[in-house]
Amino acid sequence: MAWRDNLPTVRGKIARDTALAPFTWFRVGGPAEVLFIPADPQDLSDFLRALDPAVPVIYLGVGSNVIIRDGGVDGVVVRLAGKAFAEISVQGELITAGPGALDSMVARTAAKAGLAGLEFYAGIPGTIGGALTMNAGCYGRETKDVLVSAWGYDRTGARREFQNADFGFTYRHTQIPGDIVWMQATFRGTPDDPVAVQARIDEITSRRERTQPIREKTGGSTFKNPQGRSAWQCVDEAGWRGKLHGGAKFSELHANFMINTGEATAADLEGLGEAVRADVLTKLGVELNWEIKRIGKVK
Structure with a gap:
């Protein structure tokens, strides 16, 4: 990881081996090799120009529609936070x-x-x-x-x-x-x-x-709506509304919203999603595609 010892000079903040879970709505996931919070757009541009082009870069906003896997994220995670953005x-x-x-x-x-x-x-x-x-x-x-x-x-x-x-x-x-x-x-x-x-x-x-579990540890809609159907109806018909999978489940209030009940890992959440996708395909003949982005390494 020699690249981490030769990072560009920035006006923002750089941290190494930083937990990303606090920056996501699900509150799960491993660390970033490097977390960069730029001071403003020019700071980000200068950083990208100077950074070794072989180093992967991933961008994170408020973390509302993402699962960070438990093994963390290689390379640099750029978090766009603050008034400048x-x-x-x-x-x-x-x-x-x-x-x-x-x-x-x-x-x-x-x-x-x-x-x-x-x-x-x-x-x-x-x-x-x-x-x-x-x-x-x-x-x-x-x-x-x-x-x-x-x-x-x-x-x-x-x-x-x-x-x-x-x-x-x-x-x-x-x-x-x-x-x-x-x-x-x-x-x-x-x-x-x-x-x-x-x-x-x-x-x-x-x-x-009234219709969404907005005060839970959730990530918005889990699956895209398949042609001619609603994803939540598919999840519901397959029997997954409120059914626990580790520390994760689909909300009783809205069956296309996954919830971290408090002790879920990223593997619980992604595993639940994949189990539901497989079950819906078997029972209903409908393929559900993820809307939530999953990034990082499996632990």
Whole structure:
């Protein structure tokens, strides 16, 4: 691990062999060889330019839609945290947000500015960086419907700019190269009464609180919806709602949400997901695909 002794000079924070579980909603997972929290976008760009290109780099936001495996993560984990990555601004009908901005805050900022169309972000537990990566959406709307453009850095630290059409958006997927780390996105809203927009956000928030286990150690939707069906119905029909697997289970409230009941390992969670996928395929003939990202090494 000689590379760890020759890391680039940064203005942010660097730590070695740091536990990642506290940075994820599931609260599981092993350590990062190196954890880097950049001071701002330029600090990240400079770091990437100077880092040995053979060293793998993985990016982490608020950790809402990820399982860090128990064996930890090789290379560098970059956590985009702090005000420098979470700024939101409005100019006319355009809303600009950093990758660390919470989706729900983008929705509320748009509402205050009297801009409609981004209300669905109030129902997504994550950040804009993740929303861009997976075309996040809910309640009939997706990121593709409101995005104008975005820019980020590639693995070399070079700036790359993309328009909506460049993403090749499909359901929970884009065609953008996997090494891009997003730094800023611009969305277009539609002028509307701020009170009316906020009322729709309040309804989405209320619905989410009634139907999802938002106060548990969870990670949002576990599986993508298969064609013509809802993933939660498949999990439920196969008999997995509330059924324990180690310290993990699918929520009684929403059968597509996995929960760490308190003592789960990453292996429990991923093992549960794989067991359900196999059972649903056998019983229902339906293939469920993961929506939650799993990264790192099995212990």
